[in-house]
Amino acid sequence: MREVAVIGVGSTKFGEMWERSFRDIMIEAGLEAIQDAGIEGREIEAMYVGNMSAGRFISQEHIGALIVDYSGFSKDTHIPSTRVEAACASGGLAVREAYLSIASGMHDIVVAAGVEKMTDIGTEITVDVLASAADREWEGFVGATFPGLYALMATYHMNKFGTTREDLAEVSVKNHYNGSLNPKAQFNNRITIDTVLNSSLVADPLRIFDCSPITDGASAVILAAGSIARKYTDTPVYIKASSQASDTISLHDRRDVATLDSTVFAAKRAYKMAGITPKEVDVAEVHDCFTIAEIMAYEDLGFCKKGEGGKLIREGVTALDGDLPVNPSGGLKACGHPVGATGVKQVVEIVTQLRGEAGKRQVDGAEVGLTHNVGGTGATAVVHILTR
Amino acid sequence: MREVAVIGVGSTKFGEMWERSFRDIMIEAGLEAIQDAGIEGREIEAMYVGNMSAGRFISQEHIGALIVDYSGFSKDTHIPSTRVEAACASGGLAVREAYLSIASGMHDIVVAAGVEKMTDIGTEITVDVLASAADREWEGFVGATFPGLYALMATYHMNKFGTTREDLAEVSVKNHYNGSLNPKAQFNNRITIDTVLNSSLVADPLRIFDCSPITDGASAVILAAGSIARKYTDTPVYIKASSQASDTISLHDRRDVATLDSTVFAAKRAYKMAGITPKEVDVAEVHDCFTIAEIMAYEDLGFCKKGEGGKLIREGVTALDGDLPVNPSGGLKACGHPVGATGVKQVVEIVTQLRGEAGKRQVDGAEVGLTHNVGGTGATAVVHILTR
Numbered sequence: 001m002r003e004v005a006v007i008g009v010g011s012t013k014f015g016e017m018w019e020r021s022f023r024d025i026m027i028e029a030g031l032e033a034i035q036d037a038g039i040e041g042r043e044i045e046a047m048y049v050g051n052m053s054a055g056r057f058i059s060q061e062h063i064g065a066l067i068v069d070y071s072g073f074s075k076d077t078h079i080p081s082t083r084v085e086a087a088c089a090s091g092g093l094a095v096r097e098a099y100l101s102i103a104s105g106m107h108d109i110v111v112a113a114g115v116e117k118m119t120d121i122g123t124e125i126t127v128d129v130l131a132s133a134a135d136r137e138w139e140g141f142v143g144a145t146f147p148g149l150y151a152l153m154a155t156y157h158m159n160k161f162g163t164t165r166e167d168l169a170e171v172s173v174k175n176h177y178n179g180s181l182n183p184k185a186q187f188n189n190r191i192t193i194d195t196v197l198n199s200s201l202v203a204d205p206l207r208i209f210d211c212s213p214i215t216d217g218a219s220a221v222i223l224a225a226g227s228i229a230r231k232y233t234d235t236p237v238y239i240k241a242s243s244q245a246s247d248t249i250s251l252h253d254r255r256d257v258a259t260l261d262s263t264v265f266a267a268k269r270a271y272k273m274a275g276i277t278p279k280e281v282d283v284a285e286v287h288d289c290f291t292i293a294e295i296m297a298y299e300d301l302g303f304c305k306k307g308e309g310g311k312l313i314r315e316g317v318t319a320l321d322g323d324l325p326v327n328p329s330g331g332l333k334a335c336g337h338p339v340g341a342t343g344v345k346q347v348v349e350i351v352t353q354l355r356g357e358a359g360k361r362q363v364d365g366a367e368v369g370l371t372h373n374v375g376g377t378g379a380t381a382v383v384h385i386l387t388r
Numbered sequence: 389m390r391e392v393a394v395i396g397v398g399s400t401k402f403g404e405m406w407e408r409s410f411r412d413i414m415i416e417a418g419l420e421a422i423q424d425a426g427i428e429g430r431e432i433e434a435m436y437v438g439n440m441s442a443g444r445f446i447s448q449e450h451i452g453a454l455i456v457d458y459s460g461f462s463k464d465t466h467i468p469s470t471r472v473e474a475a476c477a478s479g480g481l482a483v484r485e486a487y488l489s490i491a492s493g494m495h496d497i498v499v500a501a502g503v504e505k506m507t508d509i510g511t512e513i514t515v516d517v518l519a520s521a522a523d524r525e526w527e528g529f530v531g532a533t534f535p536g537l538y539a540l541m542a543t544y545h546m547n548k549f550g551t552t553r554e555d556l557a558e559v560s561v562k563n564h565y566n567g568s569l570n571p572k573a574q575f576n577n578r579i580t581i582d583t584v585l586n587s588s589l590v591a592d593p594l595r596i597f598d599c600s601p602i603t604d605g606a607s608a609v610i611l612a613a614g615s616i617a618r619k620y621t622d623t624p625v626y627i628k629a630s631s632q633a634s635d636t637i638s639l640h641d642r643r644d645v646a647t648l649d650s651t652v653f654a655a656k657r658a659y660k661m662a663g664i665t666p667k668e669v670d671v672a673e674v675h676d677c678f679t680i681a682e683i684m685a686y687e688d689l690g691f692c693k694k695g696e697g698g699k700l701i702r703e704g705v706t707a708l709d710g711d712l713p714v715n716p717s718g719g720l721k722a723c724g725h726p727v728g729a730t731g732v733k734q735v736v737e738i739v740t741q742l743r744g745e746a747g748k749r750q751v752d753g754a755e756v757g758l759t760h761n762v763g764g765t766g767a768t769a770v771v772h773i774l775t776r
Contacts, residue, residue, distance in 0.1 A: 001492050001493045001494065021525075052449055053443050053449050055441050055443040055444050055517070055520055056443050056444060058524065059516075059520055059524050059528070060520050060524040060525075061440055061441050061473060061475055061517075061520040061521055062473070062474060062475040062520070062521045062522075062637060062763055062764050062767060062768070063473070064473070064474055064634075064768065065474060065475075065634055065635075065637045065763060065764060065767035065768050066523070066637050066767075068634045069634070069635075069636045069637045069638075069641075069767065073634070074634045074635050074636045074637075074767070075635075075636065075641075075643075078633040078634050078635060078649060078650060078653040079633070079634060080631075080632035080633060080634060080768075081474075081634050081768070082472055082474060082481050082484075082485065082632070083472065083473045083474060084470055084471065084472055084473075085449060085450070085451070085452070085471045085472075085473060086450060086452055086453060086469075086470060086471060087449055087450040087453075093470050096470075097470065097485060097488075100485075100488050100489055100492050100494055101488055101492075103492045103493070103494070104389050104488050104489075104491045104492030104493070104494075105389045105491070105492070106389065106488055106491070106492075128447075129443070129449075132443060132447055132448050132449040132450070133449055133450045134450075135454070136446065136447050136448040137409075137448075140447070243468075244468035244470070245466040245467070245468060246452075246453055246456045246457070246461070246462045246466050246467060246468060246469050247453075247457075247462050247463075247466060248457045248462045248463065249450060249453045249454050249457045249462075250457075253457075253463075255463075261466060262466060265466040375450055375453060376450050376453060379450060379453035379454075379457065379462070380450070380452065380453050380468075380469070
């Protein structure tokens with residue numbers, strides 16, 4: 001397989017953008033990535049778009065075609081454009097399929113984009129759309145919401161490992177702090193443990209500040225064959241591993257409700273492919289759709305032993321000035337979670353960090369970065385490892 | 389890029405299956421393909437699933453995870469499973485991404501599946517879902533339905549090239565004849581020109597017998613690296629080309645309303661990749677969502693000059709006993725059109741033909757086959773060329 005590098009990144013500000021359209025925000029992110037890469041539009045040979053549910057959010061399927069058209073690539077070069085979907089891991093899949101299309105030798109320069117416009121319909125419908133990432137027949141139809149399912153994981157984790165309510169809150173406090181340093185984050189406000197503990201209960205033990213928000217946003221990265229990357233940039237960032245794994249779609253079918261085996265398997269494959277161990281990771285963007293998800297991610301990615309995730313956040317290891325900063329962008333919690341865009345945004349952030357261009361939230365000397373994108377309650381996990 | 393072969397195929401009967409579920413029909417097709425290939429489930433390394441709109445048809449996204457789980461591959465091997473979508477070309481994309489994942493060297497044995505369950509909701513909603521393959525803001529919201537858009541193409545084609553109402557009907561008559569020889573087709577009834585001409589008007593000039601039906605169904609193919617294909621089968625069928633192209637999502641933005649430039653570009657790339665000319669194709673499955681679509685496909689795929697598609701059907705060239713049989717399966721018209729499955733079913737049919745296992749609808753001596761899968765009104769086209 002050929003080497004693949006990221007040569008350009010772009011992202012809209014994440015947030016509630018009632019005045020802007022789906023296609024509008026996607027184009028903004030794509031143009032920023034193209035300008036960042038310094039390429040001509042017609043050098044692009046293919047496009048992959050991660051999107052969870054435009055069919056229900058904006059009554060539009062055929063998202064790949066829509067985006068390639070509004071990008072202006074449908075008329076001259078007629079490049080292929082493919083939408084991929086794995087719920088909240090759709091963005092990660094876009095990066096992975098774009099990676100494969102170059103690694104295979106089929107293409108040289110490919111865009112991986114992610115987009116979701118979630119605020120055009122009412123919150124009640126949005127909650128139902130998100131529930132369609134879990135098993136509709138065995139979970140959704142009997143009333144299980146997404147926060148409800150993660151609440152079960154949190155309860156189990158707390159009981160089994162002694163993880164505390166405060167540990168969960170620490171994740172949110174950390175990610176809000178990081179978000180305050182990210183001008184593109186949905187939330188720039190710093191919070192305290194008390195903010196979380198006193199916020200509205202969503203699904204016991206999870207409170208509103210344990211949950212990632214409903215967000216509009218789009219992100220894009222330009223990938224190129226490693227052999228030509230330096231023609232476009234002095235700071236190519238190489239994708240050393242791209243892996244993906246599955247688990248049961250229903251939570252009740254899992255080996256262990258407090259473990260995402262999809263993450264465990266995707267991570268093992270990624271470390272093997274990159275030839276590194278978890279200890280060599282300098283900075284990571286992980287899928288904190290809920291605070292408990294970040295704690296489980298620490299464990300399932302091998303950053304600590306199973307059950308010690310709470311200790312890791314408590315001891316500040318994953319803070320911006322810790323040994324292994326996690327979610328410098330603010331994560332899904334503070335940067336926001338436009339579900340189809342998140343997996344791509346994670347790569348945008350890691351590339352920005354590895355280039356040393358992350359400003360106030362820069363992780364000093366970061367050379368190896370990891371992204372971890374989860375679909376549903378963990379039926380899909382996608383892991384990428386990137387290096388300078 | 390590595391060589392890739394099809395080593396197993398499977399398909400449900402297509403039709404209205406109110407008594408069966410989405411997951412149920414997908415598993416049936418997958419198991420048939422696995423049995424046909426004679427492989428163990430645990431040899432499968434990845435899965436791609438083409439599906440247009442399960443989000444709206446059955447309120448379920450995260451289709452890749454759902455299918456890999458119900459296939460039993462989520463617990464031991466935790467293989468990656470990716471849903472791809474380009475409206476009615478979703479199945480073609482599944483085959484193409486599976487192809488790329490093997491050609492790249494990432495995987496050795498991969499399933500490409502396609503599925504759609506369209507009859508669980510009312511026809512009115514189904515029509516609206518299908519309209520989401522076109523430009524919702526510029527076409528759907530102002531009332532353009534899918535038959536309406538193809539009716540515009542038909543009218544333009546008839547005016548510009550003298551294509552007749554009877555030419556359109558001949559496509560339907562031919563495909564129903566072929567469908568009568570296919571036990572898995574939705575319709576096995578033979579019809580006459582008069583059946584078509586006297587059927588209900590849908591969108592002038594298109595009548596109900598010019599339109600593909602609403603269908604439930606699933607299909608699957610097992611792809612393997614060419615180097616290992618003969619371990620599993622004595623009749624591997626090789627994918628010599630896999631190509632995809634885009635056009636504008638709105639019909640009104642096109643260079644020519646009676647030409648699918650996505651097909652033109654995808655076909656050119658495919659012939660170049662396979663190193664053949666259109667004349668070398670022995671049998672083809674093309675995207676006849678409406679009768680006019682098959683006539684345009686003849687032209688845009690290079691089977692005849694632009695404007696001569698009507699002549700081709702009139703002269704019987706594309707009949708089962710003609711020089712270039714098209715849609716021996718019965719096509720979308722008679723075999724049925726479960727939108728996410730169609731592109732995979734086309735590959736199933738061509739493989740069956742190239743193996744010489746197509747029974748009463750066998751095309752004598754077929755050695756080179758082509759599949760042509762279209763999304764929307766032609767914003768996406770996917771072409772595969774297969775050989776013995």
